[in-house]
Amino acid sequence: MAIERATAFAPGSVGNVGVGFDILGFAFGAVGDRVTVTRRPTPGVNIRAISGVPDALPQDAEQNTAGGALLAMQEALRLPFGFDVEIEKGIPLSSGLGGSAASAVAAVVAANALLDVPRPMAQLLTYALQGEAIASGSKHADNVAPCLYGGLVLAIGAEPPRIASIPAPAGVRAIVVHPHLQIATKAARAVLRPDVPMPSFIEQTANLAGFITGCFAGDLDLIAASLRDVVIEPQRAHLIPRFEAARDAALSAGALGCSISGAGPSVFAFAREECAEAVLAALLTVFASRSIASDGWVVDLNSRGAHVLPT
Amino acid sequence: MAIERATAFAPGSVGNVGVGFDILGFAFGAVGDRVTVTRRPTPGVNIRAISGVPDALPQDAEQNTAGGALLAMQEALRLPFGFDVEIEKGIPLSSGLGGSAASAVAAVVAANALLDVPRPMAQLLTYALQGEAIASGSKHADNVAPCLYGGLVLAIGAEPPRIASIPAPAGVRAIVVHPHLQIATKAARAVLRPDVPMPSFIEQTANLAGFITGCFAGDLDLIAASLRDVVIEPQRAHLIPRFEAARDAALSAGALGCSISGAGPSVFAFAREECAEAVLAALLTVFASRSIASDGWVVDLNSRGAHVLPT
Numbered sequence: 001m002a003i004e005r006a007t008a009f010a011p012g013s014v015g016n017v018g019v020g021f022d023i024l025g026f027a028f029g030a031v032g033d034r035v036t037v038t039r040r041p042t043p044g045v046n047i048r049a050i051s052g053v054p055d056a057l058p059q060d061a062e063q064n065t066a067g068g069a070l071l072a073m074q075e076a077l078r079l080p081f082g083f084d085v086e087i088e089k090g091i092p093l094s095s096g097l098g099g100s101a102a103s104a105v106a107a108v109v110a111a112n113a114l115l116d117v118p119r120p121m122a123q124l125l126t127y128a129l130q131g132e133a134i135a136s137g138s139k140h141a142d143n144v145a146p147c148l149y150g151g152l153v154l155a156i157g158a159e160p161p162r163i164a165s166i167p168a169p170a171g172v173r174a175i176v177v178h179p180h181l182q183i184a185t186k187a188a189r190a191v192l193r194p195d196v197p198m199p200s201f202i203e204q205t206a207n208l209a210g211f212i213t214g215c216f217a218g219d220l221d222l223i224a225a226s227l228r229d230v231v232i233e234p235q236r237a238h239l240i241p242r243f244e245a246a247r248d249a250a251l252s253a254g255a256l257g258c259s260i261s262g263a264g265p266s267v268f269a270f271a272r273e274e275c276a277e278a279v280l281a282a283l284l285t286v287f288a289s290r291s292i293a294s295d296g297w298v299v300d301l302n303s304r305g306a307h308v309l310p311t
Numbered sequence: 312m313a314i315e316r317a318t319a320f321a322p323g324s325v326g327n328v329g330v331g332f333d334i335l336g337f338a339f340g341a342v343g344d345r346v347t348v349t350r351r352p353t354p355g356v357n358i359r360a361i362s363g364v365p366d367a368l369p370q371d372a373e374q375n376t377a378g379g380a381l382l383a384m385q386e387a388l389r390l391p392f393g394f395d396v397e398i399e400k401g402i403p404l405s406s407g408l409g410g411s412a413a414s415a416v417a418a419v420v421a422a423n424a425l426l427d428v429p430r431p432m433a434q435l436l437t438y439a440l441q442g443e444a445i446a447s448g449s450k451h452a453d454n455v456a457p458c459l460y461g462g463l464v465l466a467i468g469a470e471p472p473r474i475a476s477i478p479a480p481a482g483v484r485a486i487v488v489h490p491h492l493q494i495a496t497k498a499a500r501a502v503l504r505p506d507v508p509m510p511s512f513i514e515q516t517a518n519l520a521g522f523i524t525g526c527f528a529g530d531l532d533l534i535a536a537s538l539r540d541v542v543i544e545p546q547r548a549h550l551i552p553r554f555e556a557a558r559d560a561a562l563s564a565g566a567l568g569c570s571i572s573g574a575g576p577s578v579f580a581f582a583r584e585e586c587a588e589a590v591l592a593a594l595l596t597v598f599a600s601r602s603i604a605s606d607g608w609v610v611d612l613n614s615r616g617a618h619v620l621p622t
């Protein structure tokens with residue numbers, strides 16, 4: 001007999017990681033969403049409560065990322081029962097920290113614990129992606145995949161994407177800073193030009209390849225040389241007040257690289273362990289100088305993915 | 312006292328490797344150029360002989376890739392002596408097998424043996440790139456770097472590029488086929504659109520990242536899923552008669568992937584060792600069916616880079 005009720009935690013995530021637009025992301029457990037799912041006797045998804053955010057999120061299941069993910073799961077598996085859902089948002093809305101992905105992922109991970117036959121991760125991924133698409137307007141896995149699997153991951157292709165883990169280089173930490181501004185993912189996508197000039201394409205592909213090679217080889221100099229986004233960041237930087245000053249301050253404080261987390265406004269950096277606190281302080285100081293409050297964390301690149309919490 | 316005369320061999324190379332336009336390449340020693348360099352008392356580069364090719368190559372040093380590379384070396388190092396040069400082309404002209412890179416690399420490797428203080432590889436790379444630019448019209452290192460360093464390599468950035476080795480996955484061989492057609496690199500670059508549409512950019516970056524991850528992780532399924540060029544190959548395929556049939560035949564014979572070598576007309580494939588001969592036969596058969604003669608080789612992805620030959 002399967003259990004009737006489960007709560008899952010899904011971590012925040014940094015999508016794009018600068019050089020991997022829509023394909024790279026890493027999880028970090030400093031923030032996260034909690035979703036509690038309860039079996040109900042008849043099909044359907046009922047969002048009973050959403051807490052933790054000041055603004056109203058849609059309670060209509062079809063308009064909600066957690067609800068949409070559960071509806072996708074229910075339809076795909078032709079489940080004879082339904083779900084009641086309570087969502088505790090721990091990730092600020094429109095922060096660029098993968099909040100919509102986390103709600104979708106936590107919902108399917110919790111619901112999976114209620115199935116008579118739990119499903120493999122690859123299936124959960126496709127359901128969560130369908131939920132995430134409600135918020136972002138497209139099915140890209142750069143938040144959903146790290147949120148579900150943990151760590152630094154690469155998502156290749158679609159329907160369904162193939163997921164590969166990239167090893168976190170030893171001695172490197174990530175710094176994540178959330179300035180208290182909101183940028184909607186759909187708006188941040190709208191500023192992007194529909195084409196990439198060939199020279200930028202070549203430079204960005206080299207940087208991406210260099211970054212991944214640096215991670216596998218543990219070559220921090222190579223990571224520092226290649227963790228530079230020459231395609232997306234220049235188009236979005238103006239959406240984040242003081243972004244360029246913040247990035248430059250992070251680099252001056254010893255960061256290996258610094259760019260925008262997902263669609264922003266959050267930013268992330270990679271740094272050697274011994275510089276990580278200084279990089280965090282540098283980023284916070286720049287935003288504070290413009291009277292922008294922000295939160296920030298030094299995090300592990302090997303963070304655990306979404307998981308059911310003990311009852 | 313330095314020696315007065317040296318001969319170097321530089322291997323053929325496959326540039327782009329499908330997913331790494333201008334940044335990825337691998338060397339293969341089945342073909343190569345030999346360049347003999349002799350010190351002469353006064354500065355200047357004198358091309359005394361070019362053999363091995365039916366068509367005339369420029370003997371004016373400034374118009375010749377080997378000559379240009381040596382002139383770049385001479386100028387950078389302010390050498391008080393000059394070089395007499397004999398070039399034996401083993402790589403067919405305009406074959407897409409890195410012939411211009413090989414002549415430039417062999418020349419600087421041979422000349423380096425004549426210096427009182429031999430220079431490091433990174434310096435030789437910049438001289439060879441200046442020679443290669445004479446033939447290709449741009450300084451891209453995807454042939455010069457593997458030709459000089461050997462193996463499968465990534466070139467990041469320019470002036471000078473940073474070189475990183477990518478491990479060849481165990482149990483995988485490359486297949487290289489040269490149909491007897493000529494495509495000039497400059498012409499093949501001219502067909503390329505100046506921009507990459509964003510969806511293709513995302514797909515190609517995912518494929519590149521997947522390919523490199525697959526090489527490091529030894530994940531042949533991942534290599535098979537990602538060794539697909541969705542940006543350059545579709546624009547150049549029409550330049551090679553029967554290319555698409557050849558590629559499909561290679562894949563049917565078990566290739567992990569198959570694409571154009573450099574600017575073409577040569578093609579390459581990756582395959583598990585046990586399929587490699589069948590993939591080679593499939594490619595040769597398709598070109599033969601159109602009465603196009605071709606040469607082909609099954610080669611090691613760990614081929615040695617350019618080196619001085621024993622006298």
